Amino acid sequence: MTLCDVPAVPELHPVLAERFSPVRFDTSATVTTNHVDALLEAARRAPSAGNSQPWKFIVARRGDTNHAQIVRYLARSSAQWAPGASLLVVNLAHVRVEGTEDWEFSEFARYDLGQAVAHMTIQGLAMGLDAHQFRAFDREGIAAEFAVPSHWEATSMTAFGTAAHAAGEIVAPGTSRDRESLDDITWARN
């Protein structure tokens, strides 16, 4: 089922209904320091298991030194579009607990990071920033570049900016916007 076939649900918030992952950004659009602070604040307020807050972010505005460091580690696919975004954010998860026996794996760290990133992207949408999350980059390379210790993981990245095309007009090769139906995703419901 494509996204276009999915029946509209009137109660769905417009920013969610209209959200999509752009593959071309307006390369003249910029984000302000206030935008960046609001994105980080949205992530900071996300819930997490035991309030562990197992997240940190590497923030790079197009043209700054962090940005130049990050783009070197993009995969060939994401290098086609991600550098043109106004902002790149590397999402780091605290995956192992230092000091515990065998540096115990933190079961909910990636779950919590994902939720913080979701909050961040929705805050972005509310401020007029489109977002595309992605994994197509050298995660170990970025971690080494920014001296991220081994109990943290560079899990994903988000490109924020102004989309330069409409939803569904173009999608990244190898991806799709098809969705399962509400019935498909409902395990049980009365």
Ligand SMILES: Cc1cc2nc3c(=O)[nH]c(=O)nc-3n(C[C@H](O)[C@H](O)[C@H](O)COP(=O)(O)O)c2cc1C
């Ligand atoms: C964890 C994660 C990893 C992703 N990795 C990539 C990626 O490497 N390249 C890409 O183009 N899109 C990537 N995406 C975006 C998805 O392909 C996209 O969300 C999906 O195709 C649905 O499209 P939509 O976001 O426009 O609705 C990723 C999304 C998530 C949440």
